[in-house]
Amino acid sequence: MNSDCYTPNGEYDLAVIGAGSAGFSAAITAAEGGKRVALIGHGTIGGTCVNVGCVPSKTMIRAAEAVHGATAAHRFRGLKGSAEVTDWAAIVGAKDDLVATLRRKKYADLLPGYEGVTYIEEGPARLVAGGVEAGGRFIQTPKVIIATGGRPAQPGIAGIETVPFLDSTSLLEMEHLPESLIFLGGGYIGVELAQMMSRMGVSVSLVCRSRLLPQAEPEVSEALANILRDEGITIWDGIVYEGSHRDGSGAVLTVQKDGTAQDLAADFLVLTTGRTPNTEGLGLADLGIETDARGAIVVGEDMQTSRPGVYAAGDVTDRDQFVYMAAYGAKLAARNAVLGGHETYDNAAMPWVVFTDPQVAGAGLTEAQAQAAGHDVKISVLTLDNVPRALAAQDTRGLIKLVADAKTDQLLGGVIMAPEGSDSVQTLAMALKFGITAKALGTTIFPYLTTVEGLKLAAQTFDMDVGQLSCCAG
Numbered sequence: 001m002n003s004d005c006y007t008p009n010g011e012y013d014l015a016v017i018g019a020g021s022a023g024f025s026a027a028i029t030a031a032e033g034g035k036r037v038a039l040i041g042h043g044t045i046g047g048t049c050v051n052v053g054c055v056p057s058k059t060m061i062r063a064a065e066a067v068h069g070a071t072a073a074h075r076f077r078g079l080k081g082s083a084e085v086t087d088w089a090a091i092v093g094a095k096d097d098l099v100a101t102l103r104r105k106k107y108a109d110l111l112p113g114y115e116g117v118t119y120i121e122e123g124p125a126r127l128v129a130g131g132v133e134a135g136g137r138f139i140q141t142p143k144v145i146i147a148t149g150g151r152p153a154q155p156g157i158a159g160i161e162t163v164p165f166l167d168s169t170s171l172l173e174m175e176h177l178p179e180s181l182i183f184l185g186g187g188y189i190g191v192e193l194a195q196m197m198s199r200m201g202v203s204v205s206l207v208c209r210s211r212l213l214p215q216a217e218p219e220v221s222e223a224l225a226n227i228l229r230d231e232g233i234t235i236w237d238g239i240v241y242e243g244s245h246r247d248g249s250g251a252v253l254t255v256q257k258d259g260t261a262q263d264l265a266a267d268f269l270v271l272t273t274g275r276t277p278n279t280e281g282l283g284l285a286d287l288g289i290e291t292d293a294r295g296a297i298v299v300g301e302d303m304q305t306s307r308p309g310v311y312a313a314g315d316v317t318d319r320d321q322f323v324y325m326a327a328y329g330a331k332l333a334a335r336n337a338v339l340g341g342h343e344t345y346d347n348a349a350m351p352w353v354v355f356t357d358p359q360v361a362g363a364g365l366t367e368a369q370a371q372a373a374g375h376d377v378k379i380s381v382l383t384l385d386n387v388p389r390a391l392a393a394q395d396t397r398g399l400i401k402l403v404a405d406a407k408t409d410q411l412l413g414g415v416i417m418a419p420e421g422s423d424s425v426q427t428l429a430m431a432l433k434f435g436i437t438a439k440a441l442g443t444t445i446f447p448y449l450t451t452v453e454g455l456k457l458a459a460q461t462f463d464m465d466v467g468q469l470s471c472c473a474g
Contacts, residue, residue, distance in 0.1 A: 012431035018147035020047015022314030029334035031116035064199035075394040150275040150315035158243035163251035180266040190272035301344040302335035351432040361425035363412025424452040
């Protein structure tokens with residue numbers, strides 16, 4: 001990390017606003033290309049993922065899986081086990097230690113290794129003609145990348161501000177484990193955290209306007225809802241939010257289901273209804289930078305905003321809300337902004353994962369998306385009771401669905417719902433990236449007794465009943 005003496009006139013080739021995954025990716029890319037970069041903190045170093053997102057949530061989800069795994073030993077004849085949370089504060093403390101370690105090792109400690117990067121902690125930052133203002137300083141630069149991320153959104157429900165509520169950040173910071181929670185929103189954050197808290201011994205209800213994981217295949221939504229209900233989670237889907245109010249020290253949420261109003265009560269509401277881009281105070285309107293209805297910055301395929309020379313990446317944009325896509329988009333933005341690049345954002349084979357148990361992972365188009373794109377679609381749906389790995393593990397919860405073009409046989413997308421789905425989806429992503437057909441996937445050699453072998457079986461299911469095959473015969 002360099003000081004301002006590196007550039008006596010205060011000029012930089014690039015200013016990056018935000019020091020999270022996207023910001024670091026952009027700054028490092030530009031610095032490795034020999035450019036002078038001002039990296040402006042604009043929040044806690046490390047951003048959402050390491051501080052309040054992926055890292056803390058996934059380690060606590062794993063802890064909850066350990067509790068559940070002991071009690072689920074009954075799947076195997078002759079086994080019985082049990083586990084319970086004995087020290088919630090210790091679990092939270094271990095999470096905090098991990099966050100602090102990764103924040104230091106993967107962010108703060110990296111800065112000294114990049115001579116071209118000047119880290120400026122002062123904030124907040126504001127875009128102005130010719131550069132950026134931060135902490136009362138003017139940073140002169142011809143190019144800017146905005147990477148300020150997002151935060152949990154607060155839904156517009158009457159009375160919500162009067163009741164005790166949490167979001168995905170404050171939930172993981174609670175000092176004491178509550179007795180009951182109502183999660184608002186059935187997206188990936190809602191379903192992950194609802195299952196995690198239920199397995200920690202909390203009474204959980206989950207409410208959503210449509211269905212669980214509404215962007216995923218409907219077969220997955222239905223299967224996941226059944227699994228969560230089997231674990232004791234109450235699910236209210238297809239509801240309308242009527243309002244909320246405080247009742248003593250707790251919260252009451254009024255919903256309407258099939259025309260009938262219902263009051264749901266819990267210690268806290270947990271707001272997992274989406275995220276809001278961090279754009280306040282950046283001066284976007286003054287510079288004519290376009291945002292969408294959600295407030296996200298609209299970027300082109302080259303990651304440039306509507307103002308020439310200003311780029312954006314990560315959760316602050318209208319692009320994919322995944323940390324690895326934020327880093328990818330930021331790298332493209334840096335290359336295009338200051339390294340003479342002409343690269344375009346490509347998410348056609350982007351893998352995604354929901355860390356429920358079983359995990360839900362996918363890539364490419366859903367059946368509905370493929371039809372909307374004009375394809376003559378064929379599908380294959382294989383339940384896990386057809387996958388030898390699932391049978392051996394005594395855990396057949398889940399399914400695999402593949403989507404292909406009926407005329408060309410080219411794979412278009414798919415989803416894997418399985419306990420180890422996240423470790424299998426990259427094979428599907430690679431198949432999509434290189435244009436493999438369903439037949440080619442079905443004739444590829446896979447190791448036996450693995451979850452990923454289910455992709456081969458699902459591909460074969462387009463043309464045959466794999467239940468009639470002997471082990472490895474396909």
